[in-house]
Amino acid sequence: MAFLSQRTNSDARRLGFRRMLLVVNIPLLLCLAQGVTGRAFSGTRRQQEPKCGYESCHPIKEGMLNVHLVPHSHDDVGWLKTVDQYYYGTYSYIQQADVHAILETASQSLLADPDRRFIFVEMAFMHQWWQDKTDYKKRQVKELINSGRLEIALGAWAMADEAVTHYTALIEEHSRGFKFLEKNFGACARPRIGWQVDPFGHSKEVAALFAQFGYDGLFFGRLDYQDKNKRMAEKKMEMVWKASESLGNKANLFTGVLFNNYNYPDGLCWDELCRSDPIVERRELPGFNGDDFVNKFLEEAREQRKSYATRHIIFTMGADFHYSNAESWFTNLDKLIALVNKKENQTRIHALYSTPSCYLHALNQENMTWPEKTDDFFPYAHKKSAFWTGYYTSRASFKRYVRQSNNILQACKQVNALAKLRENKLVDDLWKEFSIVQHHDAITGTAKQQVDNDYRKRLYSGIESCQSVMADAYRTWLPARGNLKHYVCNLLNISFCPTTETSEEFLVTLYNPLAHNASHWIRLPVAPTTALKVLNAQNQKVPVQIVKLTKSTFSIPERQLSRATHELIFKTNLPALGYTTYFVRQTNKPLSSQLSTVLSLRESPIISNDHVEMEFNLQTGLPNRLTNKDKDITVTFQQRLMYYKSALDYDQPSGPYIFRPAENVPNTFRCNASDVTIFKGPLVTEVHLKYSSWAQQVIRLYADSITVEMEWTVGPIPIDDYQGKEVITEYLTGIKNNREIYTDSNSRQMLHRRYDYRPSWNFSNSESVAGNYYPITSRAFIRDSRSDIQFTVFVDRAEGGGSVQNGSIEIMLHRRGTKDDMLGVGEPLDEMGSDRLPLIVRGKHHLLLDKVGPSTHFHRMKSLMILNEPIISFMKVNRRMRSRFNLEWSALQRDLPREINLLTFEEWEGKTYLIRLEHIYEKEEFNKSVKVDLTNLFKNITILSIKEMTLGANMELSELNRLKWKSQTQGKVQNEYADRIPPNGFEITLKPMEIRTFKVLVQ
The missing domain is CATH 1.20.1270.50 (Glycoside hydrolase family 38, central domain)
Structure with a gap:
């Protein structure tokens, strides 16, 4: 057994004595195994019940520099190998990494000595490991957690990205990890800190969410090299991040930047992957090298201390997938700590095993005033001309x-x-x-x-x-007698659905996940020979239009089996948190009565409805003017697809992470009026533009819409010239925005960005395009402060972009490369589709021209509706069968207020449900509280009691007591939730940007 190898003779004698006891004292064996005495797996040095959290931290030394050694392993949940390959350690020729061995050997090493510490982060791996543990092993691990020797840091399912993730996704994946920990380990496993050591830039909204999870602080490794140099020089590597103006103190989060990203100090590594010489601590041996390692340690400590403001620094003792042979690490750390501390009276440097939370607590006890941070940490560059802005769009x-x-x-x-x-x-x-x-x-x-x-x-x-x-659920609600099947078409985005293409009559079912009534334009692929009739749930005829598929759609390889030639278009009205149905059938009427009118651009250079008008240039075929009729606003407007050639030079090529154009001026696809076709009808007008064989676009204006839809289809991007390409769309308006843009933070807060500017330091830019790209997960807008005009682009996925020219919003759509960017992936970004042909990508943007103030409400609701599109399924039924169904249903007695979103509604455990409600506005947009009464809100569910939880649902809010910090503008906040309005019965009040989480007992 590995944990016996470092025991002294007296330890062995004690173990031998215990073995004798096993023969005669079975009750004592059980007591030891269960850790009842608190010493079963902790040796004999501790004479009291084990304590977790801050009470388990090793004491520090007053008047000395305390070096907190934090053993850790950074374990990617997939990267060069798959999740399972990483866990089991297979495919070692790709990368030597074995998470199962890390957890096994680290836990054994911790059991060998109660002074040791280790942190684990990724619950996806912890869950996999936990499933096959024996009860005995589980009790051991629980004891390690309950005594603070094994600390869970972060506690999320994976260490999430912060740039391109949606805030609802972040809440989900953290809550999943928290639920696993709470169920299996209890309160001592609740994470106290965020540990985001590897993501490529850091988000203001993520910091706000972390504060609401109950974290006392956040540590990360990567920030822009210019920012880091300045912070190190000024000893501002640790700060209070004021992460939300709307939430105030509830979103403040102490944040620290790690000195070595998350890697070990140079020369101090004893893993299979680095293999520094073992420490020989005995002076009488010819191989004695203890002084060399002590001197190296002291040198690293003194160098790091120059960049930090207190008598505490942290050494991250580990790296990617370290500790697969944990005893090698721990044995040498034991020796290093002992050797360093023998000289501490002379060096005034004390070394100790620690964890991120213990280090954080030590900083908190310093009672000092910390600098503040109010912006975010995007974009990230690790050196000149190396901006990690390509991954905002990659794949x-x-x-x-x-x-x-x-x-x-x-x-x-x-x-x-x-x-x-x-x-x-x-x-x-x-x-x-x-x-x-x-x-x-x-x-x-x-x-x-x-x-x-x-x-x-x-x-x-x-x-x-x-x-x-x-x-x-539909079998329960409709209900469908017999064995009727619900069909789902996962390729509707490329106009492929066998059910709608081959059936003469079918039922369309749409589920609306929003707690508000909504409307949605639906497009179904069909192969019609006659006109089609659509009936809603009230048996009323619905207006329809049929539009021919674009040429680019026909060319998509994945739809080779499709018979569809057209799309059936109609508008649906959806009940709140419920479903509705539409019945589609063929008629005997001629197809021509529903087909769109086909026009040339010269015949119809303007498309319009009651709200919007867009004019096109008769020579180029591209838009040149955009008008909001309701607000009497007109701007010059150009939109075009273009591409940058990717930099190929050895110093820093463009690749999966890095966006670096070879030239800062993009190449423009040529388009002219002969490449434009217009399909006009009562419901929608479409302008089909062909830029090239691998770049097409459709501009759509629906009858009642205040936005213009831009559907782009890009690919396969050619690289026959061995030149990677980054395809963008540019929206160039007459708005004078001085190249300033607002982009969302994980689809919640809106952040103001200025060209070639960073709020935290005097920014020197080496890449005028890539250095001004930011993550856009839901929307971006520009404003003309003099005229109060605002132009907004809504996206359907995370993309990168910025305002590179005055009056413009530029967004990257798709990219394909020929070079790796030398950051570890080892291959270029060269995606293939299912048929092994280069990938074609299709997406949508929605454009809104409006005044600054009135557009606010629409912004928030539009973003919610793009995320929460109705879930569409189909049934092959006839009219007689349809008449027996419950064709429409809502779970709500009444809609929620428009300012409130039902973020979560799920069965949590048994009769306990989890409900999250959010106020969707920021304070500067709508500074009013809104009330929601849950009494009799749901039709078939009665709420008996409610209990308010932290955002991650793993702690009652009343138990939350985060560490308090003094910063430049305020002293310690004694009760950050003092302004919270507690529930009045089942009536809940939400302030701007609040998310409130409740466990409810239901009947």
Whole structure:
């Protein structure tokens, strides 16, 4: 047994004595195994009950520099290998990494000595490991956690990216980890700190969420090299991050930047992956090297101390997938600590085993005033000309798939709870896989191709499980007698659905996950020979229009089996938190009565409805003017697809992480009027533009819409010239914005960005385009302060962009490269589709021209509706069968106020449901509280009691007592929730940007 190897003779004698006791004292054996005495797995040095949290921290030395040694392993939930390959350690020729061995040997080493500490972060791996542990091993691990020797840091399912993740996804994947910890380990496993050591930039909204999870602080490793140099020189590596102007103190979070990202100090590493010489601590031996290691330690400590403001510094003792042979690490750390501390009276430097939370607590006890941070940490560059802004767009189709799976997961949880199906295992399938792909090398598009393929398979499997839950719910609600099947078409975005293409009559079912009535334009692929008739749930005829598919759609390889030639278009009206149905059937009327009129651009250079007008240039075929009729606003408007050639030079090529154009002026696709076709009808007018064989676009204006829809189709991007390409769209308006832009932070707060400017330091930019790109997850807008005009672009997935020219919003759509950017992936970003042909990507933007103030409400609701599109399924039924169904249903007695979103509604455990409500506005947009009464809100569910929880649902809010910090503008806040309005019965008040989480007991 590995943990015996470092025992002294007296330890061995004690162990031998215990073995004798086993023969005669079975009750004592059980007592020891269960850790009742608090010493079963802790040696004999501790004579009291073990304590977790800050009470378990080793004492520090007054008047000395305390060096907190934090043993840790950074374990990517997929990157160069898949999740399972990393866990089991297979495919070692790709990367030597074995998470199972890390957890096994680290726990054994901790059991060998109660002074040792270790932190673990990724609950996706912890959960996998925990499933096959014996009860005895589980008791050992629980004892390690309960005594603070094994600390859970972060506690999320994966260490999520912060740039391209949606805030609802972040809440989901952290809550999943918290729930696993709470169920299996209890209160001592609740994470106290955020540990985001590897993500490539850091988000203001994520910091606000972390504060609401109850974290006392956050530590991370990566920030811009210019920012880091300045902070090190000024000893401002640690700060209080004021992460939300609307939430105030509730969102303040102490934040620290780690000195070595998350790696060990140079020369102080004893892992299989680095193999420094072992420490020989005995002077009489010829190989004695203890002084060398002590001197190296002292040198590193003194150097690091120059950059920090207190008598505490942290050494991160580990790196990627370290501790697969943990005893090698711990044995040498034991020796190093002992040798350093022998000289502490002379050096005034004290070394100790520690954890991030113990280090944080020591900083808190210093009672000093800390600098503040109010902006975010994007974009990130690790050196000149190396901006990590390419991953904002990398693998654009996967980013869309993740966003769609978010929508399906929320709907799946809702219908499982509302229909009382108790199919939690099926719901959990998607929750698990969805949480995995929030990892900072998954949704970012920065994993190897074979790993990305695995992520997609995982999501697909989870989505299938949730689709079966939806089908079971409809069998309960409709109900459908017999064995009628619900069909789901996962390729509607490329106009492929066998059910709608081959059926003469069918039922369309749409589930609305929003707690508000909504409307949605639906487009169904069809192969019509006659006109089609659509009836709503009230048996009323619905206006329809049929539009021919675009040429770019016909060319998509994945729809080779499709028979569709057209799309059927009609508008649907959806009840709040419920479903409705539409019945489609063929008629004997001629198809021509519903077809769009086909026009040339010269015949119709202007498209318009009652709200919007867009004019096109007769020579170029591109837009040149945009008008909001309601507000009497007109701007010059140009929109075009373009591309940058990727930099190929050895110093820093463009790649999966890095966006670096070879030239700062993009190449423009040529377009002219002959490449433009207009399809005009009563419901929608479409302008089809062909830029090239691999870049097309459709501009749509629906009859009642105040936005213009831009559907782009890009690919396969050619690289026959061995030149990577980064395809962008540019919206160039007459707005004088001075190249300032507002972008969202994880789809919540809006942040102001200035060209070539950083609030935290005097920014020197080496890349005028890439250095001004920011993550956009839901929307971006520019404003003309003099005229009060605002132009907004809504996106359907995370993308990168900025305002590179005055009056412009530039957004990257798709990218394909020929070079690796030398940051570890080892292969270029060169995606293939299912047929092994280069990938074609399709997406949508929605454009809004409006005044600054009135557009606020629409902004928030539009973003919610893009995320929470209705879940569409189909049934092959005839008119007689349809008449027996419950064709429409809502779970609510009344809609929620428009300012409030039902963020979460799910069965949590048994008759306990979890409800999250959020106020969707920031304070500067709508500074009013809104009340929601849960009494009799749901039709078939009665709420008996409510209990308010922290955001992650793992602690009652009344138990929350975060560490208090003094900062430049304020002293310690004694009660950050003092202004919270407690529930009045079942009536809940929400202030701007508040998310309130409740466990409710239901009948």
